């Protein structure tokens with residue numbers, strides 16, 4: 030636990046650098062970490078982003094044309110202009126190994142605490158690489174790996190998230206407010222509610238067919254994004270701006286892409302969540318509901334090893350039926366195979382998967398990334414007086 034030092038010591042300054050490669054995962058993780066370090070631990074955080082248009086999708090009150098703005102306790106800066114006059118912060122975090130600007134790097138010194146926040150993986154090798162130093166005289170850069178075991182950096186989890194989730198789940202008024210804000214009535218209790226945040230996927234039509242022909246009503250909520258053209262194609266509505274479609278037992282509603290804080294409510298309100306990439310996958314785990322992960326595909330196909338490594342951890346305590354059904358659907362979804370066929374076996378074990386999702390979230394909550402990161406910062410910077418509230 031980070032220790033607050035003397036009250037007259039100034040707040041620790043922290044620069045987070047985010048190079049948006051594609052989609053929203055890089056900025057999603059960086060923005061979440063920046064907010065938490067600033068608001069829960071009192072660090073003075075600057076977030077440097079090279080693509081403010083992507084940032085604005087997650088934080089709609091921000092303005093893409095502004096070089097500098099303060100949002101939710103964080104100073105958000107466009108990473109693009111010259112760094113000649115920028116004084117480096119005490120703690121420097123490059124998200125996902127992005128290369129720091131040369132002028133900024135030159136201004137850092139041996140006292141700078143430099144951390145490379147890595148991508149999330151459940152693979153075993155992560156434990157051996159977590160916290161490893163990489164000397165770059167006179168600087169040292171440290172690898173910090175998120176992960177699923179106590180020997181890793183853990184996962185990003187806001188202090189009050191699980192309490193807010195439980196309050197939402199036990200309060201029909203909050204749930205009703207969610208459905209109203211999405212422009213819908215609260216669905217009947219026996220309707221299966223599914224959120225669908227996904228990349229393009231040829232398996233979609235087979236899955237929709239299974240839901241349409243199934244015995245149970247399905248309401249599928251699709252945030253606007255990469256899978257939307259296929260949804261419209263399935264219902265024969267290409268080029269349409271329709272928001273609601275029905276076939277058989279399946280109703281699909283298209284939802285706007287919401288601010289990052291609001292996305293959690295969608296996951297909590299649904300019974301099953303389809304997620305992708307990194308950050309939404311972690312949020313689905315905190316939701317404590319069964320989920321299907323569409324992993325970010327890599328050219329060399331190493332994502333299959335990552336997917337399997339996660340399944341090995343998640344599946345271990347399941348019954349033989351569930352240990353068969355869950356990976357089958359995940360593989361079919363990621364391989365663009367027959368997800369419709371795999372769905373039925375998955376649906377049969379939903380009760381067991383619900384229990385597993387809750388216990389998994391409880392166990393993971395013991396190991397949170399921001400706390401681990403601040404402990405590590407104090408460890409490597411202990412000769413200096415760091416004041417970290419919390």
Ligand code: TRH
Pocket residue numbers: 050051052053054055056057058086087226252285286287288289290292305306307308309310325
């Ligand atoms: O967008 P992603 O696919 O992100 C990525 C990137 O491709 C990245 O380059 C890659 O390295 C990484 O995956 C593994 O999926 P992800 O990580 O889930 O990020 C989506 C973010 O969008 C997440 O923070 C949640 C947020 N979000 C909203 O804020 N509002 C919404 O309505 C939805 C659906 C998501």
